[in-house]
Amino acid sequence: MMKETLKESKKLWYLAGPSFFTSVCQYSLGAITQTFAGQLSTLDLATVSVENTLIAGFCFGILLGMGSALETLCGQAFGAGKQHMLGIYMQRSWVILNTTSVILTILYIFATPLLKFIGQTSEISEAAGKFALLMIPQLFAYAMNFPTAKFLQAQSKVMVMAVIAAIALVLHTLFSWLVIVKLQWGLVGAVVVLNGSWWFIVLAQLGYVFSGRCKGAWTGFSIKAFENLWGFVRLSLxxxxxxxxxxxxxxxxxxxxxxxxxxxxxxxxxxxxxxxxxxxxxxxxxxxxxxxxxxxxxxxxxxxxxxxxxxxxxxxxxxxxxxxxxxxxxxxxxxxxxxxxxxxxxxxxxxxxxxxxxxxxxxxxxxxxxxxxxxxxxxxxxxxxxxxxxxxxxxxxxxxxxxxxxxxxxxxxxxxxxxxxxxxxxxxxxxxxxxxxxxxxxxxxxxxxxxxxxxxxxxxxxxxxxxxxxxxxxxxxxxxxxxxxxx
Incomplete structure (x- = not known):
């Protein structure tokens, strides 16, 4: 029994360690942006905090939850030896999450009145509303990232995700300091770096997938991505x-x-x-x-x-x-x-x-x-x-x-x-x-x-x-x- 327990623990830690590290790195991107915004002014800190917590945080939860449907589908398909289905499932999830993101842009466009409605001050609501409009690219990065991450996770390719997240965190910290503090671009610099960091993660993961390192699981784009979407929508929701x-x-x-x-x-x-x-x-x-x-x-x-x-x-x-x-x-x-x-x-x-x-x-x-x-x-x-x-x-x-x-x-x-x-x-x-x-x-x-x-x-x-x-x-x-x- 001890031998089997140690063997299973090794498998779990191989997956859990990099997954934990990746989550911390991605979680820290917004926190670092807030930290540097706090060096600008109290209003700038409140602006980034409100947008990051209420607007982006709300959408993050919805899209992450919808993307989690692939943990069921891709994981079982991989265990069953049906690796060719993983790529199709991922593409279907891209379609659904990007469509959902188009709907969620309404929250970004009308962020100012929504924030005022829930009791935020006019000054913070106006500033956060403008900041939210500029952060729409991050929303679509979420839509691409979560299905790709679950696709890689189902194949136990978690170490590459951890490496990409670590590089993104280091670059994000460096460029945030450079453009926000050193070059004094203010919140414009925060927008550029935060959007850029999330899209760096997406493009790096896609580069790994398309490079041929996922043979069998990724066989190219397929029209099947647009078929039978309703079952996916139900499980995703x-x-x-x-x-x-x-x-x-x-x-x-x-x-x-x-x-x-x-x-x-x-x-x-x-x-x-x-x-x-x-x-x-x-x-x-x-x-x-x-x-x-x-x-x-x-x-x-x-x-x-x-x-x-x-x-x-x-x-x-x-x-x-x-x-x-x-x-x-x-x-x-x-x-x-x-x-x-x-x-x-x-x-x-x-x-x-x-x-x-x-x-x-x-x-x-x-x-x-x-x-x-x-x-x-x-x-x-x-x-x-x-x-x-x-x-x-x-x-x-x-x-x-x-x-x-x-x-x-x-x-x-x-x-x-x-x-x-x-x-x-x-x-x-x-x-x-x-x-x-x-x-x-x-x-x-x-x-x-x-x-x-x-x-x-x-x-x-x-x-x-x-x-x-x-x-x-x-x-x-x-x-x-x-x-x-x-x-």
């Missing part, structure tokens, strides 16, 4: 809803804290805690990506026991890391709040919230892994409903009652958030525990027989995703072969 419901849950925490007494102190303290939570969750997100690849590959290869074992190892590893991070935070509790704020009141509130933050980190170290299982198995639609029930029908109302009616303030709101997250984690655990993995794999094999076609031929006629959208929405398993996964 359910993936987006699943992810966005989780992200917006934490945004709601800060939003409602703004209506408490001493709102500024509450929001500042919660922002510090949420930022810390975000950085620690990056580790779990790496395991989210890793376990979704492992589960989809093993199910695609008709190896249900291996898929189940991968889930156990990933969850245990991520939880142990979460516990270590929680203990470190509690140990540094008297000192670390002063690093983020000079206000004694904010420091005290962060100090008081640290035990809740540590417990949330421990819980959240498991939740992304279970979400990765859901993505790998194609349960996005079901998990979206779970998120609605646990977060918005239970956790958020409970937090508002505790925070406002029972006068527990920030702690009350956080109690509600943690309760919703805990229930959601337990539900996902029960779903995973009760899953009949043999049945899941056999259903995929039955679908191969139903759709027909030789197992090893690359010219297998693709079946109608639209006609089978209900099956894909519920299970999302691809044709099975006896070929073993390369991972």
């Amino acid at each position: 359910s993936s987006a809803v699943m992810l966005c419901l989780e992200v917006w849950y934490y945004v709601a925490l800060v939003l409602f804290a703004g209506y408490l007494k001493n709102a500024k102190i509450s929001v500042d303290a919660l922002s510090i805690c949420i930022n810390l939570l975000g950085w620690t969750v990056m580790v779990a997100i790496g395991f989210n990506a890793a376990v979704s690849v492992r589960v989809s590959n093993e199910l695609g290869a008709a190896r249900p026991k291996a898929a189940k074992f991968s889930v156990v190892v990933a969850a245990a590893t991520s939880f142990m890391i979460g516990l270590l991070l929680s203990l470190a935070l509690v140990t540094l509790r008297p000192k670390y709040p002063s690093v983020f704020s000079s206000s004694k009141e904010v420091q005290q509130l962060v100090y008081n919230l640290t035990p809740l933050l540590a417990l949330t980190i421990a819980i959240d170290s498991i939740q992304p892994v279970l979400s990765g299982v859901a993505i790998g198995a194609g349960w996005q639609g079901l998990v979206a409903y779970v998120n609605i029930g646990c977060y918005y029908l239970f956790g958020l109302p409970l937090g508002l009652v505790l925070g406002y009616k029972l006068h527990l303030g920030v702690k009350g709101i956080w109690y509600g958030l943690m309760a919703g997250t805990t229930i959601q984690t337990l539900v996902l655990f029960l779903m995973t525990y009760r899953t009949n993995w043999n049945k899941e794999a056999s259903m995929a094999e039955d679908r191969l027989k139903q759709w027909g076609g030789p197992r090893d031929a690359n010219d297998v006629k693709e079946n109608e995703l639209g006609a089978n959208s209900n099956q894909i929405f519920s299970h999302s398993h691809i044709q099975i072969t006896d070929r073993q996964p390369i991972v």
Whole structure:
């Protein structure tokens, strides 16, 4: 058993390490731009922060969620030995995400009135609205990047993604300093560099794909990219809803804290805690990506026991890391709040919230892994409903009652958030525990027989995703072969 555990851990860390590193690098691009904008003026910092958090952040979540549908489809196709389908799936996702981006440009065009509507000052809304218009190229970079990243991830080509992200981060930092501070281009320089950095990532990844390093998976552009889009749209939307419901849950925490007494102190303290939570969750997100690849590959290869074992190892590893991070935070509790704020009141509130933050980190170290299982198995639609029930029908109302009616303030709101997250984690655990993995794999094999076609031929006629959208929405398993996964 120990030998198998070490072997599975090696596979998971091979995927999780670079995935974690890539996420941190890409997450840092906007943060670095905000940091340099803070050297210009308070208004410039607020402009970049509001656009990056509310406009770009909202669109980022939607497109990342929609792109996550490929974790199911590409992962299972690769595990089944149907590598030629990966390129077609990626192209279909490009079509859907770029079409969605055209719709989302409405948010960028009307950013100023939208920001005023949600309570931002006229000065910040006007400035952020102009900045948002110039950041539209970044939106379409998202649409190209996420499907390409999932395409590479399904083949375990995560190291090249990490290298590209590292180069982009170094260049972004260098050019941000050069054009924003040294050449004093101001926010115009921020626009040029941030758009350029995201498109550098896209073009570098595409260059790798087109160079022939993905033989079998990329066979050129195909008209099939425009066929059977409805099934893809359904799975993409359910993936987006699943992810966005989780992200917006934490945004709601800060939003409602703004209506408490001493709102500024509450929001500042919660922002510090949420930022810390975000950085620690990056580790779990790496395991989210890793376990979704492992589960989809093993199910695609008709190896249900291996898929189940991968889930156990990933969850245990991520939880142990979460516990270590929680203990470190509690140990540094008297000192670390002063690093983020000079206000004694904010420091005290962060100090008081640290035990809740540590417990949330421990819980959240498991939740992304279970979400990765859901993505790998194609349960996005079901998990979206779970998120609605646990977060918005239970956790958020409970937090508002505790925070406002029972006068527990920030702690009350956080109690509600943690309760919703805990229930959601337990539900996902029960779903995973009760899953009949043999049945899941056999259903995929039955679908191969139903759709027909030789197992090893690359010219297998693709079946109608639209006609089978209900099956894909519920299970999302691809044709099975006896070929073993390369991972």
